[in-house]
Structure formats: C-alpha cells, structure tokens
Amino acid sequence: MNDNHVKLTIDGHLLEAPKGETIIQVADEAGIYIPRFCYHKHLPIVANCRMCLVEVEGVGKPLPACSTPITEGMSVRTRSEHATDAQRATMEFLLINHPLDCPVCDQGGECELQDLALGFGRGVSRFTETKRVVPDEQIGPLVQTSMTRCIYCTRCIRVLEEVGGRREIGATGRGEHMKIGTYIEHSINSELSGNIIDVCPVGALNSAPFKMQARGWELLSHVTVSPHDCLGSNLYGHSLRGKLLRVVPRENNSINDTWISDRDRFSYTGLTASDRARVPLIRRNGELIQVEWEAALEYAVGILKKAGADLGTILSPSTTLEEMYLAQKLIRRLGSNNIDTRIRQHDFRDDVGDPRFPSLGGSIREVSNADAILIIGSRLNKEVPILGYQVRKAARKGSTVMVLNPRRYDLVLPISHEKIVSPQQLVNAVAALVRALAREVNRSLPDFMSQFSLDKEYEFTPIVKRLAAADRAYIILGHIAVQHSSFADLRRLGALLAKLSDGRFGVITEGSNQAGAYLAGAVPHRGPGGVPVMPGMTARNMFEKHLPGYFIWSIEPEFDCWDGPAARAALDAGSVVAAVSFITPAMREYADCILPVAAFGETSGSYVNVAGELQHFNAAAIPMGESRPGWKILRALGAEAGLVNEFSYARLGEIHAELMSSIGGTPLAGGDMEYSGNWEVKPGIPDNKNLHAFIEVGPYAGDPLVRRAEPLQQTEDAKHSGYAWISPTDARELNIFDNQLVRISGSGSNRADLVAKLSKDVTRGSVWIPLGCGLPMHGQVMLSAIPVAAEA
Amino acid sequence: MNTEEARARLGQSVCDEIDSWIAKFPEKHSRSASIAALRAVQHAEGGYLSVESMDAVAAYLDLEPIAIYEIASFYSMLETSPVGRHSVSVCTNISCMLCGGEAILSHIERKLNIKVGESTPDGRIFLKREEECLAACTQAPMMMVDHVYYTNLTTEKVDQILDNLE
Numbered sequence: 001m002n003d004n005h006v007k008l009t010i011d012g013h014l015l016e017a018p019k020g021e022t023i024i025q026v027a028d029e030a031g032i033y034i035p036r037f038c039y040h041k042h043l044p045i046v047a048n049c050r051m052c053l054v055e056v057e058g059v060g061k062p063l064p065a066c067s068t069p070i071t072e073g074m075s076v077r078t079r080s081e082h083a084t085d086a087q088r089a090t091m092e093f094l095l096i097n098h099p100l101d102c103p104v105c106d107q108g109g110e111c112e113l114q115d116l117a118l119g120f121g122r123g124v125s126r127f128t129e130t131k132r133v134v135p136d137e138q139i140g141p142l143v144q145t146s147m148t149r150c151i152y153c154t155r156c157i158r159v160l161e162e163v164g165g166r167r168e169i170g171a172t173g174r175g176e177h178m179k180i181g182t183y184i185e186h187s188i189n190s191e192l193s194g195n196i197i198d199v200c201p202v203g204a205l206n207s208a209p210f211k212m213q214a215r216g217w218e219l220l221s222h223v224t225v226s227p228h229d230c231l232g233s234n235l236y237g238h239s240l241r242g243k244l245l246r247v248v249p250r251e252n253n254s255i256n257d258t259w260i261s262d263r264d265r266f267s268y269t270g271l272t273a274s275d276r277a278r279v280p281l282i283r284r285n286g287e288l289i290q291v292e293w294e295a296a297l298e299y300a301v302g303i304l305k306k307a308g309a310d311l312g313t314i315l316s317p318s319t320t321l322e323e324m325y326l327a328q329k330l331i332r333r334l335g336s337n338n339i340d341t342r343i344r345q346h347d348f349r350d351d352v353g354d355p356r357f358p359s360l361g362g363s364i365r366e367v368s369n370a371d372a373i374l375i376i377g378s379r380l381n382k383e384v385p386i387l388g389y390q391v392r393k394a395a396r397k398g399s400t401v402m403v404l405n406p407r408r409y410d411l412v413l414p415i416s417h418e419k420i421v422s423p424q425q426l427v428n429a430v431a432a433l434v435r436a437l438a439r440e441v442n443r444s445l446p447d448f449m450s451q452f453s454l455d456k457e458y459e460f461t462p463i464v465k466r467l468a469a470a471d472r473a474y475i476i477l478g479h480i481a482v483q484h485s486s487f488a489d490l491r492r493l494g495a496l497l498a499k500l501s502d503g504r505f506g507v508i509t510e511g512s513n514q515a516g517a518y519l520a521g522a523v524p525h526r527g528p529g530g531v532p533v534m535p536g537m538t539a540r541n542m543f544e545k546h547l548p549g550y551f552i553w554s555i556e557p558e559f560d561c562w563d564g565p566a567a568r569a570a571l572d573a574g575s576v577v578a579a580v581s582f583i584t585p586a587m588r589e590y591a592d593c594i595l596p597v598a599a600f601g602e603t604s605g606s607y608v609n610v611a612g613e614l615q616h617f618n619a620a621a622i623p624m625g626e627s628r629p630g631w632k633i634l635r636a637l638g639a640e641a642g643l644v645n646e647f648s649y650a651r652l653g654e655i656h657a658e659l660m661s662s663i664g665g666t667p668l669a670g671g672d673m674e675y676s677g678n679w680e681v682k683p684g685i686p687d688n689k690n691l692h693a694f695i696e697v698g699p700y701a702g703d704p705l706v707r708r709a710e711p712l713q714q715t716e717d718a719k720h721s722g723y724a725w726i727s728p729t730d731a732r733e734l735n736i737f738d739n740q741l742v743r744i745s746g747s748g749s750n751r752a753d754l755v756a757k758l759s760k761d762v763t764r765g766s767v768w769i770p771l772g773c774g775l776p777m778h779g780q781v782m783l784s785a786i787p788v789a790a791e792a
Numbered sequence: 793m794n795t796e797e798a799r800a801r802l803g804q805s806v807c808d809e810i811d812s813w814i815a816k817f818p819e820k821h822s823r824s825a826s827i828a829a830l831r832a833v834q835h836a837e838g839g840y841l842s843v844e845s846m847d848a849v850a851a852y853l854d855l856e857p858i859a860i861y862e863i864a865s866f867y868s869m870l871e872t873s874p875v876g877r878h879s880v881s882v883c884t885n886i887s888c889m890l891c892g893g894e895a896i897l898s899h900i901e902r903k904l905n906i907k908v909g910e911s912t913p914d915g916r917i918f919l920k921r922e923e924e925c926l927a928a929c930t931q932a933p934m935m936m937v938d939h940v941y942y943t944n945l946t947t948e949k950v951d952q953i954l955d956n957l958e
Binding site for chain 2: 166167168169170171172173174182183184
C-alpha cells in the first residue's frame with residue numbers, strides 16, 4: 001500500500017484513497033452517491049448546506065461528507081438510519097422556505113432540489129407558517145434571478161470568485177434575512193458569469209435568454225465545440241424540434257473543466273437574427289434575386305472559374321476543418337493558391353518560418369502549471385475567457401503573472417508586474433526585454449537583434465529576474481499582438497524570450513480553427529497536412545490588390561478584416577461569391593452571389609484547437625431556411641465545376657479521412673515554438689505628436705454570430721467597446737471632453753465619428769476605436785471635435 | 793477607488809486606527825481588520841456606514857466591496873442606513889429584566905418620544921433594537937451607549953447619560 005493512501009470502508013465497500021481527500025470525493029470516485037447541494041468538485045469546500053451528512057463509526061453526530069477528511073480505518077455509512085435521518089432533517093429545513101412554484105420554474109425537471117426532495121423529502125410539509133419572500137435583483141441581461149428559490153449553497157459566490165476571479169456577489173444580511181446578491185444593484189460583469197446558472201442547484205439563477213423556452217426533458221443534447229475562440233471549449237447544444245435553444249458546458253478537464261464563457265453559452269441567440277441568409281441569391285440586372293440552389297451554384301462556379309488563378313478566397317478562421325480542406329481543394333484545382341483565414345493579421349513577413357501550425361506551444365494544463373507567465377499584447381480574459389481562467393488557476397497555485405500591454409486592461413488576475421507601453425512602441429519594448437533577459441542569464445543574442453535601436457530605456461528588472469528564475473516560464477502572445485503591424489517581430493521576440501527563460505511560448509490565434517487552417521491547407525503557403533506549397537496571396541494582399549473575383553466564407557470583411565475599408569473597396573470592384581450565414585447591408589451591395597451556409601450548431605465537423613487537439617462535433621439543429629452545411633455546398637460546387645470524381649463524398653467522414661491521410665493521424669505534432677527564417681525587422685514607431693488609432697476587438701464583436709447575439713450585446717462589456725478611448729492628456733491638448741462626439745480621420749476618405757471617452761488606461765498618442773467603424777486596425781489619424789451645430 | 797482616494801475619504805485618524813488593527817494580524821491578512829475598521833468608520837461618520845464609506849474601507853483593505861457589505865450587513869453593531877449619531881441599546885435579557893431593564897427601556901422611549909429601532913428627529917440618538925445579553929449581569933440593569941457599557945442603571949442615571957450626549 002502506498003504511504004500516501006489510507007484504507008476505509010464506505011457502506012461496506014473497502015476503499016483505498018489518497019490522504020487528504022474527503023469522504024464525498026472518495027465516495028464519488030467509487031460510485032457511491034451522497035446527496036449534496038453546496039459541494040462542487042471544482043469549487044472550494046464550505047459545508048454549509050448539510051445535505052451530505054453521513055454516519056462515521058465512533059463519532060456521535062453525523063458529519064458532512066464534503067469536508068470530513070478520510071482517515072485510516074474509517075467506517076462510513078451513507079444510508080444508515082442515523083445518516084438518512086440527518087439527511088431527511090436537512091431536506092425538511094431546506095424546503096421550509098422554498099416556494100412550491102416548480103410548474104413555472106425553468107429549473108423544473110433538471111433541479112437538484114427536486115431530485116433530492118423526491119429521495120429525501122417528506123410527502124407532507126409540517127411547516128404551516130408563512131414562507132419568506134426575497135426580492136429579485138437585476139444582475140444583467142444573461143442571468144435571470146428568482147431569489148426566493150435560493151437555498152444559500154453559495155456555489156454562485158464561489159464560482160465568480162474562483163473561476164471568474166472576482167467576488168461580484170455575496171451573502172448579505174444574517175439568518176432569515178440573508179440573501180445572495182450584489183448588495184448595490186449592478187450587473188455581474190464576469191465573462192464567465194453564465195456558469196452560475198449551471199452550478200445553481202435550484203431555480204434561483206436561470207438563463208435569461210432560455211426563460212420559458214422549453215423543459216429539460218424535451219430537449220435533445222448534441223456534442224459540440226465552441227466556434228468563438230482557439231481553445232475549443234467543449235459544449236452540449238440542446239435543441240427542440242431542430243432548433244438550438246440552449247448551450248451548456250461539456251466537461252473536459254484538459255480544456256475547460258466544467259466551465260464555459262458567456263460568449264460560448266449565449267452566442268446561439270444570434271442564430272435567429274433577422275438578417276440570416278435563408279435562400280440562395282444571385283445578382284441579375286443589378287438586383288439580388290432568389291433562385292434555386294442549382295442556379296446559384298452554377299452562377300457561383302461561373303464567377304470562381306472566371307477569376308481562375310486570380311481568385312481570392314478568404315475563409316473565417318472558425319470554418320470547420322473539412323470545409324477548409326474542401327475549399328482549398330476546390331480553388332487550388334481551379335488554379336488559385338490565394339486562400340487565407342488569417343483575416344485580422346497584417347504582418348506576414350515570417351510566413352516562411354511558420355511552424356506546422358500556430359499553437360500555444362504546449363497543452364492548456366502546462367499553462368495552468370507554469371510558475372511564471374508573461375502575457376504580451378492581450379486582453380486575455382476577454383479574448384479567450386477559459387485561458388484567462390487557466391492562468392488564474394496557475395496564479396492560485398503560486399505562479400507569478402506578468403503583463404506587457406499597449407493599454408491597461410483589468411485582466412481580473414493577480415498581476416505581479418505590469419508594464420504598459422504605447423502600442424507604437426510595443427515591439428521595441430519587447431526587444432528591450434529580450435536584451436535585458438539575455439544580459440541577466442548571460443547568453444548571446446541572434447544578429448537580428450542589432451536592428452532594434454536602443455533609443456528608449458525600459459525598466460524591466462522585476463520581470464527579467466522572475467523569468468530568469470522560473471522553472472516553467474510561459475510567454476503568451478495575445479490577439480493584440482497578432483493584429484499588430486509588427487507581429488512577425490513580436491512572435492520572433494516572444495519565442496526568444498521563452499528560449500532565454502527555458503520556458504514555453506504560445507500564440508493565441510483568432511477564431512476556433514486557425515491551427516486547423518494550416519493543417520487543412522487553407523493558408524496561402526501550406527497545402528493539406530501543413531506541407532509547404534508555392535505561396536499564394538495572403539488575406540491582406542488579396543484585398544490590397546483588387547482581384548477580379550472573391551470567394552468569401554462566413555466573414556463580414558468590413559468587421560472581420562484587418563483593413564475593413566480596403567476590403568470593402570476590393571469587394572466593390574470584383575465579383576464576389578459570399579457563402580455566409582448572415583447578410584450585412586454592405587454585402588447586399590458588393591456580393592454577386594450569396595450562398596446560405598449553415599451556422600454554428602447546424603453543421604457537423606471538427607476543429608483543431610490552439611493546443612493541437614482535434615475535436616469533432618455534431619450538428620445540433622436543422623440549418624435555417626434553405627441554408628446547407630458548408631461541406632455539402634463545397635461538394636456541390638466541386639461537382640458543378642466538373643470535378644465530380646474528386647468531390648464525390650457521400651459522408652463528412654470521407655472528407656475527414658482523406659484530409660487525415662495527409663495530416664498523418666493524431667496527436668498532431670509540430671505546433672512548435674521556434675521561428676526560423678530571416679527578415680528585416682520593423683522597429684516601433686517613435687512616440688511623437690502623431691496620433692495613432694487602434695481597433696479594439698470587443699469580446700462580443702469578433703465574429704458574425706456574436707455580433708448578433710442580442711443578450712451579449714446588452715452587456716457592459718459590449719457597451720464599453722463602442723467608444724473612442726483616448727488618454728486625458730491627449731484629450732486636453734486636442735480640447736476634447738469626455739462624451740464628446742469626435743471625428744477620427746485616417747488616410748484617404750477613411751473616417752469614423754465616435755463618442756470620445758477619456759481613460760488613463762490608454763497611453764499618450766493612441767486612440768482605441770471599435771470594430772467596423774470604417775478605419776483599419778491600425779493607422780495614423782487626425783482627431784477633431786465635431787462642433788455641436790454640425791451634429792444635426 | 794484606490795488606496796489614496798480611500799485614505800482621503802476616511803481621514804487620517806480613522807486610517808491610523810485601521811493601521812493599528814492591520815498591524816495586529818499577519819501580513820496579507822488585512823481582511824481580519826474589517827470589523828474594527830468598520831466600527832472606527834461608523835463612529836467617525838455619524839453612526840452609520842454609507843456605501844461610499846464601505847467602498848473606501850474595501851479599497852483601503854484591498855478587498856472586493858461585497859466582502860465589506862457582507863460584514864456590515866451581518867453584524868448588528870454595524871448600521872448600514874442613516875440613524876442617530878449616538879447608538880443606545882438597553883439590555884432586556886433575563887438578569888436585566890428581573891432588575892428593571894424593561895422599565896429603563898420604557899423610560900427612555902417616553903423621554904425621547906421614540907420607539908425601539910427609531911432615531912430622534914434631531915438625529916442625536918438612535919435607540920437600537922432590544923439588545924440581548926451583553927454579559928454584564930452582575931451589574932444589571934445595563935445599557936450600552938456607543939459601544940460603552942453603563943451599569944447599575946436608575947432612571948436618574950439614564951437621564952444624566954443621555955442628556956450629556958451631544
């Protein structure tokens with residue numbers, strides 16, 4: 001027997017378990033059920049519901065199984081008269097104040113209190129006094145409260161503290177007057193707030209969008225994966241009569257544990273947006289008219305073929321692996337190599353040095369086990385909420401979390417060292433950090449480092465000391481870095497930082513399948529299997545160049561591409577086949593053929609996440625209107641293009657198998673952290689009088705589906721993104737006041753009129769603006785107040 | 793609110809008292825000073841804790857505001873809505889009851905023309921809800937004024953104590 005293990009019996013079963021575990025953990029492991037409300041395996045133990053009382057031999061009173069550690073020779077009885085008496089008594093107390101409103105409660109049928117009341121409750125209540133009533137609180141557009149139903153298990157408090165990172169709610173008052181809430185009414189702003197719905201064992205906290213939509217037992221559950229970020233959180237899609245009505249987490253302890261982000265949970269509400277693409281449309285005499293699928297496919301193939309080698313294909317990075325594979329197969333067979341999914345990337349200088357696929361450079365667990373984490377250019381908790389949670393987990397285990405960002409963000413993390421530099425200077429700052437670290441660890445630097453000038457001194461001592469001392473350092477580059485115009489340099493420098501600290505390096509990619517795009521051959525320099533091929537044009541080149549024909553897939557270039565205005569101009573000039581789930585007003589102007597594609601939840605497929613994990617998922621709902629799963633559309637386009645034999649797949653599995661034969665099975669190797677290749681570095685832009693505008697991709701603005709998820713758009717996070725954020729110093733010099741309407745003019749006729757907000761979190765010389773406002777992700781701008789008279 | 797703003801809001805003498813409590817606990821356990829901090833603020837700020845003052849305490853102790861709201865709303869010695877400047881609570885538990893505690897309470901109610909749980913209209917005195925035993929049975933009847941014990945009460949003595957309150 002292992003020294004660290006003890007032997008005990010539970011209900012007569014002889015068990016062995018590690019010291020320090022509690023009775024309920026051992027019992028759960030052994031499949032012995034003990035009733036509980038407050039205990040949750042991923043949350044701290046509080047033992048306040050008393051439902052899990054069990055009898056322990058030699059102890060006179062029943063003990064809570066959740067908080068009683070096991071001891072050698074312990075004998076536990078969970079079903080003895082003594083134990084069940086205690087459990088029944090607890091149940092009776094819990095039901096004293098619980099309302100009998102199950103018929104109108106959304107939790108009905110999937111309620112832990114209902115289940116346990118059936119098992120442990122009395123048939124008749126002895127309580128004849130008046131039940132208490134608790135007023136509801138408005139805590140935002142996502143969670144519906146019915147606080148009278150609360151049984152004070154405090155799981156919601158602990159979820160927000162442990163998972164969300166901040167105590168946003170608490171238990172105020174005492175005894176009969178205790179209530180769960182925010183005390184001062186305000187919305188809960190955690191990007192992981194929806195998890196309180198799952199952990200609530202009663203109907204006190206329910207999904208607001210799902211309110212009165214269906215009963216749990218009517219729903220069909222389907223395995224699915226998040227389409228919004230590169231972690232690929234595991235989900236279940238719940239549908240009723242072919243309609244996706246709810247999304248809940250699916251446990252995966254190597255990715256998301258039992259939690260999901262609000263974005264993953266509520267984005268499905270966008271599926272029924274009024275601008276859903278429901279029927280195929282083609283342009284005839286300048287008008288988009290509805291046609292049969294056959295006519296639309298013929299028309300589309302006509303455009304694709306006509307453009308031939310000069311066709312530009314831009315796919316969403318959240319397209320499924322199979323669709324990416326078919327799309328590249330189709331357009332490469334038509335003679336074009338111009339295919340890309342890296343729509344918000346601008347700097348492609350290092351393509352030649354790319355690894356097999358971009359990745360985190362390790363598993364997600366390795367991030368949560370790192371002892372020093374440096375986050376560069378990322379609003380981590382909003383970009384990839386579950387990765388933010390994993391870093392939070394690391395911090396709780398004692399990891400030092402450090403940040404080097406071009407704007408101060410509240411990452412809801414215990415940050416040990418934070419350095420804020422202007423976005424223009426980000427690359428120089430990282431270079432200075434590399435240099436300081438090399439000096440600290442006494443190692444030489446590669447030649448290219450000499451190209452960075454040393455015109456500015458940065459104080460990095462605490463970060464450098466920590467990185468040098470760390471055993472498991474992790475350098476993470478976020479979305480702001482990926483969108484940066486010096487991304488290639490940032491990536492090379494980040495990898496160098498990891499090398500110098502003997503740690504790991506990873507890039508958080510955009511979309512849910514960027515790694516998959518490399519493996520499927522949907523980037524210009526890679527064929528199926530991630531094999532290097534003669535490079536075609538990048539997404540950036542395709543829009544800068546004005547090609548005769550474009551094939552866009554599930555993107556809205558005015559929002560989703562690095563240079564929205566340039567993309568719009570290119571699409572206006574060329575012929576456009578748009579395979580999309582939603583139709584923007586702009587699309588009605590530039591598209592010549594619109595093919596309605598099934599959206600999230602309506603199609604099966606697979607994604608490769610940023611840790612190189614291949615995950616499959618099934619359709620949970622029926623595609624809306626006449627829209628069809630993307631792979632079927634591509635199969636039909638292939639056949640229409642005369643490639644009948646090559647596109648004669650009967651099932652999705654055949655496409656997957658064909659691709660996997662070139663990828664060569666799982667696990668997927670080669671998501672490396674080293675970047676080779678040589679290119680001239682692009683040093684930062686000096687901090688001078690010029691003002692630069694940078695787009696902030698808000699947490700609920702990143703893709704077409706979330707932009708249409710109404711409940712998410714009503715959150716504080718979404719509202720926060722809609723302004724021009726400027727530093728108070730710049731504002732003073734420009735004579736701009738808080739909440740003033742300003743005009744931001746970029747190159748050419750690019751301009752945006754926005755409401756200015758002053759914030760010390762923004763560095764001097766930069767203004768942060770929302771997506772889709774009519775300016776590229778980054779550019780020099782002029783900012784001026786719009787006189788009040790001109791507003792009308 | 794940051795620490796400096798909190799310091800400005802709370803005032804130097806209150807901060808000094810909070811600091812003296814923080815010093816009694818191990819490092820990084822400033823949360824342990826919450827109750828003492830709230831009591832000090834309540835005394836300094838007219839007998840009750842406004843949301844702003846609780847937020848200031850939270851910022852000063854580096855806690856989430858809700859952690860302070862929880863404590864302030866839990867303990868009956870802490871008031872979270874405006875009450876009279878001086879808090880008076882009369883014990884009517886068994887020993888005091890036998891020695892005339894209830895008569896003392898009725899005397900105060902008549903004298904101030906308010907009921908238990910109310911404050912005088914001039915905002916001078918808050919007559920707290922009937923207090924349970926305050927562990928001064930040997931000197932019953934007793935009452936507590938601004939957290940200070942007054943024992944072996946008579947109506948004359950009560951009049952004197954109350955009349956001396958500002």
